[in-house]
Amino acid sequence: MWPTSCHIRQAYPVHKGMTNRVLVAGGTGVLGRVVVDHLLSSGANVRVLSRGRRRVRHSDIEHVCGDLRTGAGLDSAVSGVDTIVQCTEHVNHLVAAAKRADSPHLVYTSIVGIDRVPFGFYRRKLADEELIAASGLPWTVLRATQFHDLIAVLLRMLARSPVLTVPAGWSFQPVDVREVGDRLARLALGEPVGRAPDFGGPQIRPMRDLARSYLAMVGKRRPIVPVWLPGRAFRAYRAGNHLTPEHADGTISFEQYLTEQLAAGTAPYSDAIHDYLHLRRAKERS
Ligand SMILES: NC(=O)c1ccc[n+]([C@@H]2O[C@H](COP(=O)([O-])OP(=O)(O)OC[C@H]3O[C@@H](n4cnc5c(N)ncnc54)[C@H](OP(=O)(O)O)[C@@H]3O)[C@@H](O)[C@H]2O)c1
Numbered sequence: 058m059w060p061t062s063c064h065i066r067q068a069y070p071v072h073k074g075m076t077n078r079v080l081v082a083g084g085t086g087v088l089g090r091v092v093v094d095h096l097l098s099s100g101a102n103v104r105v106l107s108r109g110r111r112r113v114r115h116s117d118i119e120h121v122c123g124d125l126r127t128g129a130g131l132d133s134a135v136s137g138v139d140t141i142v143q144c145t146e147h148v149n150h151l152v153a154a155a156k157r158a159d160s161p162h163l164v165y166t167s168i169v170g171i172d173r174v175p176f177g178f179y180r181r182k183l184a185d186e187e188l189i190a191a192s193g194l195p196w197t198v199l200r201a202t203q204f205h206d207l208i209a210v211l212l213r214m215l216a217r218s219p220v221l222t223v224p225a226g227w228s229f230q231p232v233d234v235r236e237v238g239d240r241l242a243r244l245a246l247g248e249p250v251g252r253a254p255d256f257g258g259p260q261i262r263p264m265r266d267l268a269r270s271y272l273a274m275v276g277k278r279r280p281i282v283p284v285w286l287p288g289r290a291f292r293a294y295r296a297g298n299h300l301t302p303e304h305a306d307g308t309i310s311f312e313q314y315l316t317e318q319l320a321a322g323t324a325p326y327s328d329a330i331h332d333y334l335h336l337r338r339a340k341e342r343s
Pocket residue numbers: 082083084085086087088089106107108109110111123124125126127143144145146147166167168169200201202203204205207329
């Protein structure tokens with residue numbers, strides 16, 4: 058049932074011997090879905106919070122509809138949970154709701170280098186991290202490098218034009234979202250640790266190299282042209298401030314990820330795109 062499934066469907070399913078009740082905010086997203094899977098297989102009681110634009114894969118878990126941006130629905134969402142795993146943006150209303158409730162452990166997903174790359178989005182995430190650290194809630198923050206999905210969707214868009222342009226001097230350390238989700242779920246089921254060690258993919262790769270690999274694997278031929286991007290944020294990216302060579306803990310390479318995606322016939326973020334289009338069409342019909 059969707060998108061009208063935005064309500065509490067049923068009480069928590071009871072898993073004998075387990076008391077950990079976890080809310081996954083953004084539990085229908087690329088990362089959130091994986092976190093939900095890991096938590097369920099660990100026996101946790103899971104509730105999902107989202108705006109209801111995407112489907113929940115498991116029909117037997119609670120789905121609470123709320124909006125992290127406005128605060129709507131958050132008190133119901135956080136009620137009775139021991140832990141919140143935040144797999145999306147906007148923390149201030151969630152922090153306030155958590156404090157009004159039983160001060161659950163808040164686990165926040167962040168990005169490597171947000172304090173060293175002056176992008177506006179990164180500054181907002183850094184402010185969110187600071188808010189959480191000062192909130193008085195028990196907290197854990199995990200910073201990860203870019204997901205394979207993000208790099209793949211970026212290259213897919215760039216490869217639409219006859220010439221594939223890449224920012225000159227950029228490298229990425231892409232990581233598989235399944236491994237980030239596993240780490241997050243473990244952190245959620247443990248004690249709060251504050252800033253957890255960063256989590257990066259297994260290899261640091263020039264973007265040009267990732268683009269070459271992508272084109273070869275999807276069977277496209279495009280000239281790859283590096284483009285120099287001016288500005289402090291782009292310079293910080295060229296300096297590799299978004300990388301974490303000392304935490305290359307992921308094991309799944311970009312090529313392994315792409316091979317699996319291509320074999321499964323799925324495009325990165327295709328679930329999200331499909332669900333958003335479905336919602337738009339449903340709205341247009343009504
Ligand atoms: N992508 C990367 O490379 C990367 C790397 C490191 C860290 N991260 C971090 O990882 C997190 C997850 O990224 P992702 O790519 O998995 O995101 P995503 O696929 O876009 O998923 C976002 C999730 O949040 C929900 N959501 C969005 N806005 C909401 C709102 N206002 N209120 C309630 N729910 C909302 C979405 O569902 P609805 O639309 O139905 O509400 C969806 O469940 C983000 O915090 C991101 O900064 C991402």
